[in-house]
Amino acid sequence: xxxxxxxxxxxxxxxxxxxxxxxxxxxxxxxxxxxxxxxxxxxxxxxxxxxxxxxxxxxxxxxxxxxxxxxxxxxxxxxxxxxxxxxxxxxxxxxxxxxxxxxxxxxxxxxxxxxxxxxxxxxxxxxxxxxxxxxxxxxxxxxxxxxxxxxxxxxxxxxxxxxxxxxxxxxxxxxxxxxxxxxxxxxxxxxxxxxxxxxxxxxxxxxxxxxxxxxxxxxxxxxxxxxxxxxxxxxxxxxxxxxxxxxxxxxxxxxxxxxxxxxxxxxxxxxxxxxxxxxxxxxxxxxxxxxxxxxxxxxxxxxxxxxxxxxxxxxxxxxxxxxxxxxxxxxxxxxxxxxxxxxxxxxxxxxxxxxxxxxxxxxxxxxxxxxxxxxxxxxxxxxxxxxxxxxxxxxxxxxxxxxxxxxxxxxxxxxxxxx
Ligand code: GDP
Ligand code: IMO
Ligand code: MG
Numbered sequence: 494x495x496x497x498x499x500x501x502x503x504x505x506x507x508x509x510x511x512x513x514x515x516x517x518x519x520x521x522x523x524x525x526x527x528x529x530x531x532x533x534x535x536x537x538x539x540x541x542x543x544x545x546x547x548x549x550x551x552x553x554x555x556x557x558x559x560x561x562x563x564x565x566x567x568x569x570x571x572x573x574x575x576x577x578x579x580x581x582x583x584x585x586x587x588x589x590x591x592x593x594x595x596x597x598x599x600x601x602x603x604x605x606x607x608x609x610x611x612x613x614x615x616x617x618x619x620x621x622x623x624x625x626x627x628x629x630x631x632x633x634x635x636x637x638x639x640x641x642x643x644x645x646x647x648x649x650x651x652x653x654x655x656x657x658x659x660x661x662x663x664x665x666x667x668x669x670x671x672x673x674x675x676x677x678x679x680x681x682x683x684x685x686x687x688x689x690x691x692x693x694x695x696x697x698x699x700x701x702x703x704x705x706x707x708x709x710x711x712x713x714x715x716x717x718x719x720x721x722x723x724x725x726x727x728x729x730x731x732x733x734x735x736x737x738x739x740x741x742x743x744x745x746x747x748x749x750x751x752x753x754x755x756x757x758x759x760x761x762x763x764x765x766x767x768x769x770x771x772x773x774x775x776x777x778x779x780x781x782x783x784x785x786x787x788x789x790x791x792x793x794x795x796x797x798x799x800x801x802x803x804x805x806x807x808x809x810x811x812x813x814x815x816x817x818x819x820x821x822x823x824x825x826x827x828x829x830x831x832x833x834x835x836x837x838x839x840x841x842x843x844x845x846x847x848x849x850x851x852x853x854x855x856x857x858x859x860x861x862x863x864x865x866x867x868x869x870x871x872x873x874x875x876x877x878x879x880x881x882x883x884x885x886x887x888x889x890x891x892x893x894x895x896x897x898x899x900x901x902x903x904x905x906x907x908x909x910x911x912x
Contacts (some may be wrong), residue, residue: 562740724764
């Protein structure tokens with residue numbers, strides 16, 4: 494099994510690259526996160542954003558599995574299915590769901606919103622999809638799982654958990670109306686029953702035993718990982734490569750390549766520290782040229798220069814074997830651009846990501862010469878401008894990991910794969 498995951502704060506272009514790589518795989522599996530993710534795919538003038546469904550869904554021969562580590566909202570699932578059905582109805586035959594994936598209830602979303610409202614300016618900037626409360630119920634051993642929807646006592650279990658949530662909501666000063674959502678939610682549950690609900694861990698291990706090629710698709714990014722991200726401004730799951738073992742039930746010794754994907758600069762959506770964040774014209778340039786708006790929430794993404802200490806940290810945590818650089822085209826046109834090569838923390842320099850990942854970190858920046866060449870249409874590494882090749886060589890030298898794929902546009906075709 495190979496793994497592809499984000500090395501920054503999410504939105505690195507995982508959806509695009511999984512779609513590009515999926516013809517080489519028999520099975521694509523999501524292992525964590527849920528509808529907080531927004532994975533964009535573009536091909537043949539068609540754009541699509543996936544939230545809970547793996548990004549291999551538009552490829553004819555690829556099976557797609559939603560793994561046990563994922564949290565699923567039946568409502569959003571139903572909406573996604575409707576949209577895919579319009580474009581590629583047969584795709585849905587190739588979608589499998591682990592019975593052990595946890596369900597996001599309408600009241601989980603209310604708890605998410607109430608908790609964020611209560612935090613005021615210290616809010617996480619959650620996508621408000623109910624992710625945190627659902628994982629809390631999972632680890633608190635109160636959660637509802639996809640397999641439960643087939644049991645006779647599902648309604649009873651649902652009511653029990655919902656009532657618990659309603660009690661919890663009383664501690665917040667928060668107005669809500671969940672009933673409208675609830676009806677549609679149950680419609681989503683009925684739809685879910687039509688899919689192949691499987692013991693995902695057996696399904697995926699059987700596939701591996703049959704020599705099928707499996708790619709695990711990460712959501713969010715390493716700097717949003719619950720253990721190693723910029724806590725508490727993180728998501729509630731393990732976004733790092735070991736999360737794929739837990740989130741699918743695949744042992745570590747079955748893992749092959751680990752693709753780590755990063756943008757040629759950095760973005761972050763939501764609150765939390767961002768050492769290389771730009772508040773000047775360059776930040777605006779990246780935001781505008783990169784169309785940096787959240788694929789799930791539409792929020793403007795914060796933009797900044799590439800952060801090498803954070804990238805090296807992510808490579809270490811994930812065991813990255815192959816780097817993928819996306820959005821190289823967005824840097825085109827800048828006279829110069831910068832990369833943080835170290836952090837200055839109260840006068841002390843370090844290349845490690847510190848425990849206190851906060852606003853005291855000042856980036857030590859190295860300047861690079863930019864290029865004017867428009868990269869769209871370039872399909873060979875050798876044809877890239879020398880300045881970009883120099884930047885890539887610098888990253889390879891610093892990280893000791895080859896940059897094997899370079900993405901120069903949002904379309905499937907705008908991808909350079911180095912042999
Ligand atoms: P994901 O969450 O990692 O799948 O990434 P998103 O889909 O949230 O955000 C990436 C955005 O950049 C999407 O709008 C993609 O269509 C777009 N994109 C991906 N790769 C490239 C690229 O190389 N160049 C440009 N200009 N856009 C890209
Ligand atoms: P993809 O898979 C970017 C961010 C939110 C917030 C924090 C916690 O598209 O890369 P949550 O809803 O998980 O409780 O929010 O994490 N976040 C993402 N940022 N891309 C994502 O997913 C994200 N999923 C969550 O903005 O700061
Ligand atoms: Mg995204």
